[in-house]
Amino acid sequence: MALSDLQEKISILSGAAKFDASCATSGSDGYKGAGGKKFGTSLPSGVCHSWTEDGRCVSLLKVLFSNVCKYDCAYCVNRSSAEIKRSAFTVKELVELTSEFYRRNYIEGLFLSSGIFADPDIVMEKLIETAKTLRTEAGYGGYIHLKIIPGTGEKMIREAGLWADRLSANIELPTEKSLLCLAPQKSGKTILGAMNDFHGLKSEFEESRRTPKFLSQGKSASPFFAPAGQSTQLIVGATEEDDRQIINLSSSLYRKFLLRRVYYSAFIHPGSYVQKESRTDPRLPEGIGPPLVREHRLYQADWLLRFYHFSAGEILSEEQPFLDAHIDPKTAWALKNLDFFPIEVNRADYETLLRIPGIGAKTARRIIESRRSRTLSLDNLRRMGAILKRARYFLTAGGAYIEKPDDPARIRRLLSDTDGAGLQLPLFDF
Numbered sequence: 319m320a321l322s323d324l325q326e327k328i329s330i331l332s333g334a335a336k337f338d339a340s341c342a343t344s345g346s347d348g349y350k351g352a353g354g355k356k357f358g359t360s361l362p363s364g365v366c367h368s369w370t371e372d373g374r375c376v377s378l379l380k381v382l383f384s385n386v387c388k389y390d391c392a393y394c395v396n397r398s399s400a401e402i403k404r405s406a407f408t409v410k411e412l413v414e415l416t417s418e419f420y421r422r423n424y425i426e427g428l429f430l431s432s433g434i435f436a437d438p439d440i441v442m443e444k445l446i447e448t449a450k451t452l453r454t455e456a457g458y459g460g461y462i463h464l465k466i467i468p469g470t471g472e473k474m475i476r477e478a479g480l481w482a483d484r485l486s487a488n489i490e491l492p493t494e495k496s497l498l499c500l501a502p503q504k505s506g507k508t509i510l511g512a513m514n515d516f517h518g519l520k521s522e523f524e525e526s527r528r529t530p531k532f533l534s535q536g537k538s539a540s541p542f543f544a545p546a547g548q549s550t551q552l553i554v555g556a557t558e559e560d561d562r563q564i565i566n567l568s569s570s571l572y573r574k575f576l577l578r579r580v581y582y583s584a585f586i587h588p589g590s591y592v593q594k595e596s597r598t599d600p601r602l603p604e605g606i607g608p609p610l611v612r613e614h615r616l617y618q619a620d621w622l623l624r625f626y627h628f629s630a631g632e633i634l635s636e637e638q639p640f641l642d643a644h645i646d647p648k649t650a651w652a653l654k655n656l657d658f659f660p661i662e663v664n665r666a667d668y669e670t671l672l673r674i675p676g677i678g679a680k681t682a683r684r685i686i687e688s689r690r691s692r693t694l695s696l697d698n699l700r701r702m703g704a705i706l707k708r709a710r711y712f713l714t715a716g717g718a719y720i721e722k723p724d725d726p727a728r729i730r731r732l733l734s735d736t737d738g739a740g741l742q743l744p745l746f747d748f
């Protein structure tokens with residue numbers, strides 16, 4: 319194939335993949351610095367970043383096998399009714415491309431999804447064949463993330479997990495009703511079924527590695543199954559669900575299927591990228607999409623679920639179904655539960671320390687470690703990484719408050735970290 323043809327394929331099929339957020343840094347416009355200057359934009363398609371089983375950040379070639387799709391999901395640039403250029407790789411092309419990029423150190427892995435151009439099992443077979451050929455014939459040892467094509471069977475998921483590090487089935491929308499409205503060919507039951515199949519297979523493989531037969535035969539006797547687990551993507555703001563429904567759903571997915579990550583993707587109107595007339599689809603909200611601050615707050619709430627041991631019910635309630643756009647969810651919780659504070663840092667256990675705004679997991683661990691040999695002062699906390707601007711109202715060190723939280727409304731104003739346009743608070747350690 320002529321180089322220019324291949325370049326065009328890469329351009330079409332990486333552009334078509336960039337809206338899938340389930341391996342992070344996708345579809346984002348990047349940070350706009352002072353004066354509108356940009357750095358680190360992830361908008362150009364092709365390479366994205368993800369995290370491996372051991373926490374390393376890797377750059378991935380992110381492409382679709384094909385952007386031909388029989389389905390007509392209203393929120394998707396690749397839907398069957400969209401007037402876009404269509405293309406598809408062959409397995410050979412993708413294997414060569416990935417191996418070549420990998421050898422040249424352009425990428426450390428592959429993220430491969432596809433439009434549903436045929437029966438789901440046939441599409442899945444192509445993704446599996448690509449991964450298997452990379453592993454068995456091209457000697458490729460890099461990271462592989464494969465999409466589970468909606469409707470594919472357990473047999474295919476079993477095979478895919480033998481060659482990929484991670485698999486993901488996108489749940490896309492929070493309720494069956496919304497799926498029926500915007501993606502009528504998909505079904506929540508089928509997507510959750512795929513997650514359940516993955517979970518069952520993962521347990522089965524792990525169990526088999528613990529059997530006496532395996533232990534006596536050595537490591538190669540039982541293969542690993544998708545060691546980096548499974549993830550999913552939820553589109554936010556395309557339908558009417560509130561943050562409470564979204565966080566409740568994520569919490570239940572983490573519990574039931576031990577998902578590694580739920581990725582939240584602020585809805586971007588497909589008409590913003592493809593064709594103006596598609597904006598007239600009455601099923602879609604007007605405008606480009608919800609503010610990115612909503613996506614950011616959902617990630618922070620998700621972090622509270624996964625690492626700070628909050629329950630979904632503590633973060634949002636029937637009376638308050640949306641996350642506060644102006645204040646992070648941990649500070650919002652603390653201000654609503656002032657009777658839980660102050661926390662004495664020289665006595666509190668790890669779980670309790672994590673409840674203090676401005677103290678993240680790393681600082682909490684440092685506190686536990688260093689107070690074994692001394693009594694901690696406020697100055698010690700600052701040096702350990704506590705953000706005292708936030709923590710000052712919620713802790714004591716040796717009995718000393720920095721400032722009593724007498725006026726919650728004033729504290730809320732002072733700790734407000736966004737005017738709705740810019741975000742100053744780190745995403746995770748807060």
Ligand code: SF4
Pocket residue numbers: 387388389390391394395396397398432433434501
């Ligand atoms: S199945 Fe739906 S979301 Fe996936 S590529 Fe096709 S139209 Fe897009």
